[in-house]
Amino acid sequence: xxxxxxxxxxxxxxxxxEFMAEDELVEIVPNMRMDPLNFICGDFxxxxxxxxxxxxxxxxxxxxxxxxxxxxxxxxxxxENLTKVLEGEREDRGTFQAVPFHYIEISRLLFxxxxxxxxxxxxxxxxxxxxxxxxxxxxxxxxxxxxxxSAVKIAHLSAMEVNVVxxxxxxxxxxxxxxxxxxxxxxxxxxxxxQSHVTRQRQMPNNAQKQPLKRR
Amino acid sequence: MNDTSSRNGKYFDIDEILIEEELVPVxxxxxxxxxxxxxxxxxxxxxxxAKVELPFWLSQELYLRQAVSINVxxxxxxxxxxxxxxxxxxVDLRSRCPYFYEFGCKIAPIVGDRTIGKMLxxxxxxxxxxxxxxxxxAAYAVASKFLAVLTKEETNLYEAAQSSMAAFKKWRIGGxxxxxxxxxxxxxxxxx
Numbered sequence: 544x545x546x547x548x549x550x551x552x553x554x555x556x557x558x559x560x561e562f563m564a565e566d567e568l569v570e571i572v573p574n575m576r577m578d579p580l581n582f583i584c585g586d587f588x589x590x591x592x593x594x595x596x597x598x599x600x601x602x603x604x605x606x607x608x609x610x611x612x613x614x615x616x617x618x619x620x621x622x623e624n625l626t627k628v629l630e631g632e633r634e635d636r637g638t639f640q641a642v643p644f645h646y647i648e649i650s651r652l653l654f655x656x657x658x659x660x661x662x663x664x665x666x667x668x669x670x671x672x673x674x675x676x677x678x679x680x681x682x683x684x685x686x687x688x689x690x691x692x693s694a695v696k697i698a699h700l701s702a703m704e705v706n707v708v709x710x711x712x713x714x715x716x717x718x719x720x721x722x723x724x725x726x727x728x729x730x731x732x733x734x735x736x737x738q739s740h741v742t743r744q745r746q747m748p749n750n751a752q753k754q755p756l757k758r759r
Numbered sequence: 760m761n762d763t764s765s766r767n768g769k770y771f772d773i774d775e776i777l778i779e780e781e782l783v784p785v786x787x788x789x790x791x792x793x794x795x796x797x798x799x800x801x802x803x804x805x806x807x808x809a810k811v812e813l814p815f816w817l818s819q820e821l822y823l824r825q826a827v828s829i830n831v832x833x834x835x836x837x838x839x840x841x842x843x844x845x846x847x848x849x850v851d852l853r854s855r856c857p858y859f860y861e862f863g864c865k866i867a868p869i870v871g872d873r874t875i876g877k878m879l880x881x882x883x884x885x886x887x888x889x890x891x892x893x894x895x896x897a898a899y900a901v902a903s904k905f906l907a908v909l910t911k912e913e914t915n916l917y918e919a920a921q922s923s924m925a926a927f928k929k930w931r932i933g934g935x936x937x938x939x940x941x942x943x944x945x946x947x948x949x950x951x
């Protein structure tokens with residue numbers, strides 16, 4: 544699966560990443576009665592008033608729009624947890640905190656569709672924005688470090704963060720890989736490399752023989 | 760790696776064509792009749808030992824037929840290398856050779872200079888950091904001045920970083936999630 548927005552680059556546009564994030568499950572509290580819904584991605588429901596149920600985010604947003612439910616913000620979206628994560632991100636410059644893979648997209652979708660269901664929305668929003676900015680900056684400093692590598696491993700990066708740096712990183716790694724491998728540059732080069740190796744090996748024993756001769 | 764397939768794959772690549780247009784200084788080993796390399800020359804022939812500049816694609820073919828020997832182009836000479844060593848980020852590589860890296864990779868095995876490969880790698884390493892930081896932070900006015908010294912490959916890299924960052928910022932600010940297709944807005948033409 545590749546992004547539909549630009550056929551030439553293997554890149555998802557941010558709305559496409561958001562689309563994928565809409566498959567994440569959230570808990571809703573319906574205020575209506577409804578039979579179970581059978582989708583390709585699974586069965587959801589049945590829905591009873593005041594009984595929490597887990598549904599995909601897109602369904603939650605659609606129901607919320609019609610005033611049929613309230614969305615329960617996920618556990619990680621609490622102020623305590625977010626403050627902890629933010630502190631962790633600021634203290635540890637090298638590594639990333641474990642956050643939900645789609646935290647940027649989910650938080651934005653919830654802020655857009657269910658602002659009245661999130662307690663302390665201003666605080667939560669600014670915390671998430673801080674976390675996101677700190678992490679993006681960290682990604683950049685991380686990328687500055689690598690040179691002449693053909694693989695990078697950064698743990699706990701989220702979908703959107705990966706997506707933002709993907710086109711740059713892919714190209715940069717390709718360039719590093721190409722210039723670091725003289726064999727890959729052109730076939731001729733590898734041939735001449737091998738030739739010089741052979742001649743060097745041949746010359747070595749000759750020199751070794753000559754040296755004792757000179758000493759005599 | 761299979762060189763022929765990779766070459767075929769890039770046959771219609773406009774960048775590939777432009778790279779091979781770069782001029783290379785060559786020395787003729789044989790005199791050639793009926794060719795006019797230099798437009799100001801009096802005769803239609805090239806003498807043995809004549810030094811001329813030919814496009815890469817032509818000099819490569821002549822080199823394979825042992826008609827010419829190829830010298831190191833000006834963009835890889837000692838003077839440029841010293842400048843790169845001094846401050847790689849500010850060397851104007853675009854004016855020297857817009858395809859500095861790709862051209863270097865092509866010319867290195869032919870002139871038999873293995874230091875070119877290493878020089879390309881170290882140049883890229885040094886300039887890479889600047890591209891990264893500028894791509895994500897610099898304002899447009901600063902960026903356009905900075906862009907002028909980048910080679911084509913570096914510009915691609917810079918634009919890749921910048922466009923994905925711009926797309927992300929645009930998404931973050933928000934706006935209409937569903938856009939109406941331009942076709943829908945149009946009014947139907949009355950049919951006579």
